[in-house]
Amino acid sequence: MNTFNIASSIVYFTILLSVTLAALPAQPLAAVELEVICGSMYSGKSDLLISRIQRAQIAKKKVQLFKHALDNRYHDVDKINAHNGNTSSENAILVRNANDILSHLHNDTDIIAIDEAQFLDPKVVQVCQHLLHPSKASHCRRLSKIIIAGLDLDFRGEPFGPMPQLLAIAHKVHKLHAICVVCGRDDFTVTQRIVNGQPANYHDEIIMVGAKETYEARCRQCHDVLHSPHEYYLHTEKIE
Ligand SMILES: [Zn+2]
Numbered sequence: 433m434n435t436f437n438i439a440s441s442i443v444y445f446t447i448l449l450s451v452t453l454a455a456l457p458a459q460p461l462a463a464v465e466l467e468v469i470c471g472s473m474y475s476g477k478s479d480l481l482i483s484r485i486q487r488a489q490i491a492k493k494k495v496q497l498f499k500h501a502l503d504n505r506y507h508d509v510d511k512i513n514a515h516n517g518n519t520s521s522e523n524a525i526l527v528r529n530a531n532d533i534l535s536h537l538h539n540d541t542d543i544i545a546i547d548e549a550q551f552l553d554p555k556v557v558q559v560c561q562h563l564l565h566p567s568k569a570s571h572c573r574r575l576s577k578i579i580i581a582g583l584d585l586d587f588r589g590e591p592f593g594p595m596p597q598l599l600a601i602a603h604k605v606h607k608l609h610a611i612c613v614v615c616g617r618d619d620f621t622v623t624q625r626i627v628n629g630q631p632a633n634y635h636d637e638i639i640m641v642g643a644k645e646t647y648e649a650r651c652r653q654c655h656d657v658l659h660s661p662h663e664y665y666l667h668t669e670k671i672e
Contacts, residue, residue, distance in 0.1 A: 464564045465577045468598050470584035471608035472621040474649040478547055479514035480606065481581040485522070485545050493542040494574075497524035498533050500551035502639065512547045530556035542574050549582035550592040551639065557597040564601070586638050587625035587647070588657050610649030617651040624650040631656035 467484075469477045488495050497512055497520060512520040524545075525536050530552050537544070544563070549556060560578055584599065584607070586592040599605055610621040625632035627645045634657045650656075 462576060464575050465603045466560055466564060466598075466601060467577065467579045467604040467606070468595075468602040469579070469581040469606045469608065470595060470599060471606075472583065472585065472610050472649045473623045473647050474515055474610040475608035475621060476514070476516075476610070477581040477583075477608055478512055479516055479518050480608065481545055481547055481579060482512055482514055482518050482520050484579050485512070485520055485543075488543045488577075489521070493576075494538070494540055495522065495543045495545055496536070496538060496541045497522055497545045497547070498527050498536070499524045499547040500549075501526040501528050502548070502551045512545070527552075529553050530559045533559055534562075537572055539572055540574055541572060542576055544575065544578045546578070546580045547582070549580045549598060550584075550586075550595050551582075552594055554594050554597070556594050557601065560598065560601065583623060585622055587623050587632055587636075588634055588638075588660065589622045589652070589655055589662070592638070612651035612654050613648045614650055614654035617653075619651050621649040621651055622655040624648040624655055631658050633658045634660045 469480050471477050485495050485497065499512060510523040510526070512524050524547065525532075527533055527536070533544070533546070533556070546552075546556075560580075563572065563575060563578060580598055580602075582595050582598070583592045584595045609619060611618050612621060625636070625645050625647055627633075627636070632645065
């Protein structure tokens, strides 16, 4: 076989290989998983979120942390803080709305962690839906997981902000429970708001900024809300 024939054969096989590869179906991008951690206050949500972040960092994943700027209860406002004293090593980006998450996102991020998601606007659901479709989220192609923590119920015991929708679209859900501080039951708990030593009024604002209220974890039987329409239903046993 002379030099010309060898060169021709190489060109022929190169073209054949290119055509064969082009005919193969495109490799789909890896799915992005949404994991939601919910529960009442003192149920360990932020602690589980911090544990997830630490495990991802051990695996050398790039994690970006977000939390709502409203959550300024702790000295380390830039960190994700748990009630048991556990704190994230990385700083969180404080956001005021869901779009802020997209605008701060780096294109080499593997995992997004969001704390106190109940405070975010409903657009956070659209932001997650967008990121769950890798082809659409072309600016964030390494993203493999979004982990969200938040209160599923407000102080009235009713679904809180965007959490019901986030729970509905999640791949994995962790519903955590605290211990009821009144009866000690280790069961389903709701966040009890107390204002001046009294249970909060049903008609109070859902989010009270800078108020002097305190919070407890209570089971459903010990949870108390003044002027709650649910109490009316319980007494009349009639829902219209
Ligand atoms: Zn109780």
